[in-house]
Amino acid sequence: MIVKHSWMLKATSISFLILIVVTFMAPIFTPYEPQTVNMSKVLHPPDFMHLFGTDELGRDVLSRLLHGGQVSLLVGATAMFVSIIIGVSYGAISGFVGGFIDRVLMRFLDACLSIPSLILMIGLQLLFSQGLITIIFVISLTSWMPVARMIRTEIMVMKNDVFIQASKVVGATPIRLLYRHLLPQCWPTITIMAISGISHAILAEATLSFLGIGIPPHEPSWGNMLMDAQSHLLSGAWWLAFFPAMCIIITILAITSSGELLQDRFEGYKFRQVGKIR
Amino acid sequence: MSQFILKRIVESLIVLFIGSMLCFIFIRMLPGDPAAALYGDQLQKMSEADRVRINENLGLNEPIFNQYGKWLSQVFHGEWGQSLSSGENVTTIVVQALQPTFMLMLSSHLIIFVLAIVFGIISGYFRKSFIDQAITVVSFLFMSIPSFWLAIILMLFFSVYLRVLPTSGIGNSNWGEFLRYIIMPSLVIALSHVGYYIRLLRNHIATSKESGFVFALKARGIPEHLILLNHLIPHAFIPFLSFTGMSIAVSLASSVLVETIFSWPGIGRLALKSALTHDYPVLLAVIMLSMFFVITVNLLVDLICAWIDPRIRTNFLEEGKK
Numbered sequence: 001m002i003v004k005h006s007w008m009l010k011a012t013s014i015s016f017l018i019l020i021v022v023t024f025m026a027p028i029f030t031p032y033e034p035q036t037v038n039m040s041k042v043l044h045p046p047d048f049m050h051l052f053g054t055d056e057l058g059r060d061v062l063s064r065l066l067h068g069g070q071v072s073l074l075v076g077a078t079a080m081f082v083s084i085i086i087g088v089s090y091g092a093i094s095g096f097v098g099g100f101i102d103r104v105l106m107r108f109l110d111a112c113l114s115i116p117s118l119i120l121m122i123g124l125q126l127l128f129s130q131g132l133i134t135i136i137f138v139i140s141l142t143s144w145m146p147v148a149r150m151i152r153t154e155i156m157v158m159k160n161d162v163f164i165q166a167s168k169v170v171g172a173t174p175i176r177l178l179y180r181h182l183l184p185q186c187w188p189t190i191t192i193m194a195i196s197g198i199s200h201a202i203l204a205e206a207t208l209s210f211l212g213i214g215i216p217p218h219e220p221s222w223g224n225m226l227m228d229a230q231s232h233l234l235s236g237a238w239w240l241a242f243f244p245a246m247c248i249i250i251t252i253l254a255i256t257s258s259g260e261l262l263q264d265r266f267e268g269y270k271f272r273q274v275g276k277i278r
Numbered sequence: 279m280s281q282f283i284l285k286r287i288v289e290s291l292i293v294l295f296i297g298s299m300l301c302f303i304f305i306r307m308l309p310g311d312p313a314a315a316l317y318g319d320q321l322q323k324m325s326e327a328d329r330v331r332i333n334e335n336l337g338l339n340e341p342i343f344n345q346y347g348k349w350l351s352q353v354f355h356g357e358w359g360q361s362l363s364s365g366e367n368v369t370t371i372v373v374q375a376l377q378p379t380f381m382l383m384l385s386s387h388l389i390i391f392v393l394a395i396v397f398g399i400i401s402g403y404f405r406k407s408f409i410d411q412a413i414t415v416v417s418f419l420f421m422s423i424p425s426f427w428l429a430i431i432l433m434l435f436f437s438v439y440l441r442v443l444p445t446s447g448i449g450n451s452n453w454g455e456f457l458r459y460i461i462m463p464s465l466v467i468a469l470s471h472v473g474y475y476i477r478l479l480r481n482h483i484a485t486s487k488e489s490g491f492v493f494a495l496k497a498r499g500i501p502e503h504l505i506l507l508n509h510l511i512p513h514a515f516i517p518f519l520s521f522t523g524m525s526i527a528v529s530l531a532s533s534v535l536v537e538t539i540f541s542w543p544g545i546g547r548l549a550l551k552s553a554l555t556h557d558y559p560v561l562l563a564v565i566m567l568s569m570f571f572v573i574t575v576n577l578l579v580d581l582i583c584a585w586i587d588p589r590i591r592t593n594f595l596e597e598g599k600k
Contacts, residue, residue, distance in 0.1 A: 107289070107292050107293050107296055108296055110293040110296075110297075110573075111293050111294075111296040111297035111300055111569075112297075112300070113527060114293065114297055114527060114569045114572040114573050114576070115297065115300075115301065115527075115565060115568070115569050115572075116527050116528075116530040116531035116534070116565075116568050116572070117527070117528070117531045118531035118532070118534045118535065119531065119534060119546075119549045119550075119553070119564070119565055119568065120565075122534075122549070122550060122553045122554075123304060123305070123308060123553055123561070123565075126308055126309060126553060126556075127307060127308060127309065199422075203424055206424050206426075207424065207425075207426060207535060210424075210426050210535075211535070211538065211550065213554075226424075226426070226427060230430060233430065233434060234438065241427070241430065245423075245424070245427045248422070248424055248427075249419070249422045249423055249424075250422075251422075252421070252422035253418055253419065253421075253422040256418055256421055256422060257418060260418075
C-alpha cells in the first residue's frame, strides 16, 4: 500500500536524521562547552554568536541542546531495548507455556498495568540514586507490559498452526520452536512496538526530568532544559523553551510517523485491532 | 452472560489482590524510616531501646507478609492510617482529593470523546482526502507534543497574554468560576490523548469501510450515509470503548503531571507530593485507589463490550477452559 501522506514522513525523517547526526557529532558543531558559564551574556536572545541564545547562566543553548539530545536519544533507545527484551520473553513464556502459568503471569501483568505508570516511576525513582542508568531502568520497568501482552497473543494464535505441529512431529524441542519458528513470526509486531517504545521513553524521560526527578539538574537533557526554561518564560525568554520542545516534537513526530508507515507496510490493520479483547 | 460476569469479577479481584500486595511490598522497600518521619529530630535523642520499641509498636519488625495481612484487615475496616507529615487521617486527605480528579477526568474525557468522534469519523470516512491528511497531521502533532509543554503554552497564552483564564487552583464552589478553572487542565489532558483516539477511529472506519459487510450493504442499495450511521459507527464502538478502558491508566498518570502544573488539588498532585515527602501511608492509599479505579473501569468496559458483542464472552469463556 502506498502511503499518501508520505511527504510528512519524508520531512520529519530527514529532519530527524539530521538531528541524530548533529547530536552525536555535537563536539564538532558546538563552539561552546555545554557547562561553561558566561555571566556577561545572561539570557541573551539568539544572534550569530549564540544561534539559539543563552540561558540564565549564560550557557549556550545550542550546545546544551545537542549534548542533551545525546542523553535523550540514548535513554530512548536503551530503555526501549530493555523493555522489548523483558516484554518479549515474558509474553513468549506466557503464551507458549499456557495453562495455569499463563493465567498467573497474565494477572500479574494486569496488576502492573493498572498502576498508573507515572506514579510507579516516581516511586521507583526514589529507590535509587538519580542518574542515567536509573532512569533507563525505571522507564523500561514501567513500559514492558503492552509488549508482553501483544507477543503473548501472537504466540497463542500461532501455537497450534500447522507449521508448528509439523515441526513438532519432526521432533523440534520447545526452545527451537520458540526461537526458530514462533518468534521470527513476531518480528513485525516487535518492530512496531519498539518504535512506539522509543517515543514513549523519550517523552517519559522529558517528563521525569521536568518534574525534577529525572536526569540530574546540572546535566543537560531536553526535559531538564524545559524545566529550567519554565521560570524565564514570563520575562520573555522564549528561545529557552522553544528549541528543546521543537527537538522533542520533531523526534517524536518522525518516530511515530515512520512507525505508521511500517505498520501500513506490515499489512496495517492487523496491528490496529486494539479492540480485539485479549 | 452471568457466568461471564462472575468470572470477570473474580478475575478483577485477583488482579486487585496481586496489585495491592505488589504496592505494599514496593512501598515498604522505599527509603526513609517511618520512625524518623514520625518523630523527626527527636529520634536522635532517643536511645537504641526506644527505637526498637517504636519499630515494634509500628509492627515493622514482623515478616512483610504478616505486615501485609495486618494492613489488609485494617483497610477492610476503613482504617488507612495517618499521614506521616501532617498527622491527619489518610481517608480524609484522599477523599478531599478525589472529587477534583474525578471532575478533571470526566471533563477531559468529554472533550476527548467529542473531538475524537467528530474528527475520527470524518477522517476515516474520507480517507486519503485532503481533510484526512490535515486531521492526520494535526493528530500526529498533538501526539508528539509533551503534555507539560502544552500546559505551559496554554498557560502563557490564556492567562498571561489574553488574561482570560486563571493559571492555577480550583476556585470556589461557584460553578461558572469552577468551569473557568477546569478548562485548561482538562484541555491539556484531552489534547495530549485525543490523537490516539482519532487514529484508532480513523483506521477502524477506513478498514471496515472496505470489508465484506459494507460491500453487501452497498449491493442492496443502502445509501452511503445510512451505512455510515447504522453500520460503520456502531461497528467502531467496541474498539473505541475498550481503548478507552486501556488508556484510562495512562490518562490518570498524565493527570499527575497536569495537576502538579496547574496546582489542581487532586489525587495526582497528592501522589507526587507524598512521594517526594516520603509520606508513605498517603502514597499507598493513593496508588491503591487509582489502581482500584483503573480495574473497575476496565471491568465495566469489558462487561459492556461483552453485553454488546456475544462473541467476546464466548471467546473469553472458551479460553478459560483450555
